[in-house]
Amino acid sequence: MQAQPQARPRRAPAAAASGADSTDWVATSLTRRFGIGAGLAWVGFLAFGVVSEQLKTRFEVAQQLANTKYYEMRVGGGDVPRPGDLVVIDLKGRVTGGEAFVDTFGDGKRPLALVMGSRPYTRGMCEGVEYVLRSMRAGGKRRVVVPPALGFGDDGADFGDAAAQVPPGATLEYVVEVDKVSIAPA
Known part of the structure; x- marks a missing residue:
């Protein structure tokens, strides 16, 4: 095998x-x-x-x-300000029930000139006023009630003298009149 x-x-x-x-x-x-x-x-x-x-x-x-309320006192007929426009306004602001902390109305007082959308605000201006200005026309006048959150908030404001102080958390009342709306100079 x-x-x-x-x-x-x-x-x-x-x-x-x-x-x-x-x-x-x-x-x-x-x-x-x-x-x-x-x-x-x-x-x-x-x-x-x-x-x-x-x-x-x-x-x-x-x-x-x-909560920002406004009342028309006079409806304007000019242009509506847009962001970047130069706006000249007369402004009177006071704490509800108090004395004015800003007043540009009257003879010898200079109106406030501002560029829409620019911050920080000066001379008694606040966010609530800018909000109302967006829909105003030149020549218009409004009474505005601004809640604390759109005013000077929890910090308040001090504009120099005793009458020009805004306490923290204050509701503000303004009278705003738009004198002129124009394109901001370059």
Whole structure:
């Protein structure tokens, strides 16, 4: 009898040897998908937070502006001031029930000239007055009631003398008259 050659063990082909790699591919693919999904969810969560804060701030500002009341004393017929325009106004402001802290009406007193949208304000001007000026026309005159948040807020203001002080949290009353609206000089 002749001895038969012994059979050699067969080696697995390269494709079969990578069987473990095929499960790694599935795990890697799922990990990527869940990682991307989690990242997108986090970005969405952050975006929602930012948008909700912006809406809250806009809502609060809208409420404050709604609390700014004005009464037409005379409707103007000129131009409406736009941001960057030079506006010349007469202004009389006082704390509700108190004495005037600013008054540019009358002979020998100089009106206030300002560029719309510029800050900080000077000479008794506040954000509530600028808000009302946006819809006034040259020649118009209004009485304005400004809530503390659009006035001088919790800080109040001191304009130099005892009569020209605004206490913290004061509601203000103004009389505003627009003398002139023009393009600001360059």
